[in-house]
Amino acid sequence: MKNKLIEMLKKRRSIRLYTPNKPIKTDVLKTIVDAGRYAPTARGDEPWEFIIVKKKAMLEKLANLTDHGKFIKDAGALIAVYSRETKYYLEDCSAATQNILLAASALGIGTCWVAGDKKKYCQKISIALKTPSKFKLVSLISLGYPKRKNEFKVIQKRPMKEILHTEKF
Numbered sequence: 001m002k003n004k005l006i007e008m009l010k011k012r013r014s015i016r017l018y019t020p021n022k023p024i025k026t027d028v029l030k031t032i033v034d035a036g037r038y039a040p041t042a043r044g045d046e047p048w049e050f051i052i053v054k055k056k057a058m059l060e061k062l063a064n065l066t067d068h069g070k071f072i073k074d075a076g077a078l079i080a081v082y083s084r085e086t087k088y089y090l091e092d093c094s095a096a097t098q099n100i101l102l103a104a105s106a107l108g109i110g111t112c113w114v115a116g117d118k119k120k121y122c123q124k125i126s127i128a129l130k131t132p133s134k135f136k137l138v139s140l141i142s143l144g145y146p147k148r149k150n151e152f153k154v155i156q157k158r159p160m161k162e163i164l165h166t167e168k169f
């Protein structure tokens with residue numbers, strides 16, 4: 001069965017190489033964040049807060065604080081997903097993060113989810129972004145127009161026959 005949305009989400013990739021000097025318009029970034037806030041949220045908490053970062057100096061600073069996100073320095077923008085501490089903050093904000101990745105992908109913008117939650121560098125990121133300490137960093141999302149052509153493509157994943165169980169494990 002073919003469906004546009006399903007085709008599109010299969011083509012989402014982690015894209016870490018961005019076209020230099022091609023900024024993402026703030027309106028476009030807001031549209032992407034707006035998609036994030038429509039994620040499902042346990043108990044209707046909507047615990048999320050989003051920070052859009054576009055300034056090069058801050059992108060470089062954040063990149064240097066991460067362990068596997070050095071490419072952030074060359075991104076067109078970054079969205080930091082923060083949360084109030086609720087029982088299901090991680091699930092809620094992971095769902096919001098995924099919505100953001102998909103919305104960006106639908107607009108031809110490459111993204112990569114860079115770990116936030118559980119990382120030792122969270123506190124340093126929060127200090128840099130002036131986020132009050134009661135908020136938890138869930139993810140950093142780098143965004144940019146892909147440098148390489150045809151980045152949005154289906155790649156191999158664990159096959160259905162390996163992961164799908166019917167009626168019982």
Ligand SMILES: Cc1cc2nc3c(=O)[nH]c(=O)nc-3n(C[C@H](O)[C@H](O)[C@H](O)COP(=O)(O)O)c2cc1C
Pocket residue numbers: 012013014015016068069112113114115116
């Ligand atoms: C919770 C989480 C944390 C991740 N952290 C990083 C990271 O710090 N750096 C990075 O380059 N990729 C990170 N990724 C992206 C994964 O490496 C990527 O999703 C995985 O390799 C599968 O590739 P795909 O996204 O292209 O399907 C993270 C993904 C998730 C879900």
